[in-house]
Amino acid sequence: MSRTPRLHTAWIVFGVTFLVMLTGAGIRAAPGALMMPLEMEFGWSPAALGGVVGLAILLYGLVGPFAAALYERFGMRRCICAALLLLAAALALSTQVHQLWQMRLVWGIAIGLGSGMVAMVLGATVAERWFASHRGLVLGVLTASSATGQLVFLPAIAALNDHAGWRIAVVLLAAVALAMVPVVALLLRDTPAAIGLRRVGEADDAAPPPAAKVNPALRAVRALRDGLGRRDFWLLAGTFFICGASTNGLIGTHLIPACADHGIPEQRSAELLAAMGIFDLVGTTASGWLTDRFDARKLLFAYYGLRGLSLIWLPWAFGADVLGLPLFAAFYGLDWIATVPPTVRLAERAFGKSNAAVMFGWVGASHQIGAACAAWLAGVWRTDMGSYGGAFAIAGVICVGAGFLALAIGRRAPVAVAAG
Structure with a gap:
């Protein structure tokens, strides 16, 4: 019979994972506060910088399934330490860039890959490996760490931009990533079975999951091959495509420049994003709790629909006072990534x-x-139209459509996907 300590190691792993994901989210979100200083120093256009951020976000996502397979083959602790070291090195090198291609290499590629290793797939892996019960709630809190990352880092980055320059802000981010390496090395554990434990809420006679023996890249590619033949995969991927477009890609990257277009100082707009982080910490945690109890499809319908309405209203929010951007921050923030637990x-x-x-x-x-x-x-x-208003409105309409697509997920009997 496995031993059960007073404080299950799962909760220590959960805490370390929260800090790692918070750090990765803060680094990934940093370009939202750095776009204005980079435009001013180098003369790069919003389109050029948006392309750099887009490359980072693309790799951030594409590395996810391979990260999950690497965790299975080599262990989370080794993979996360390597990712944090890569992030620290890339951040330090970014202070020496002078050309756009250098920014693409450092921020677009290196930081995209490193942050993707410590993103949502890490939270999903920890929730599955360490928790047989409370998984929705655990995943909700871990997912909310990305919002907390904005809360912790963005106002500080914006303040440092104003008083010490963007390079000092980036160096401090590198120091935070480096400081997390010994924490992960000492406290993160790969699986409960490796230290003689069961998952939280798991029966003592439950069989441990089999160890992965397939090449990580092959495991990920086979999973994609099987998924492409599934209707639910396309529905999940399609709705989540819209989720990413309407959050990290649009608001996370362009809200601060959009605020500048309306005469709102960078520090205040960074605080607005941070406020969204506060509300999303509440909203995503609540979403995890709700996912343990209600139909996930209906939750997604509500989340996407409400997000779409808030984005359609955003262009008018810039001109309002008390009921303008603060109200948008609260309403939109509650829904920022609440979609993750039900997905x-x-x-x-x-x-x-x-x-x-x-x-x-x-x-x-x-x-x-x-x-x-x-x-x-x-x-x-x-760059072409002189305003973000149309982009916000289009994203809102697409989000409403995603809500209806979500209702169709899981309407057919599930079919097993080969594990490789």
């Missing part, structure tokens, strides 16, 4: 528990592809 639950039902993390990695990749497209296209729209 993971639907992926688990569609593809099975043993395949949920890798398949969610591919669904998550579509999220970041959508975010990359929006980061680039919104920058092009702003």
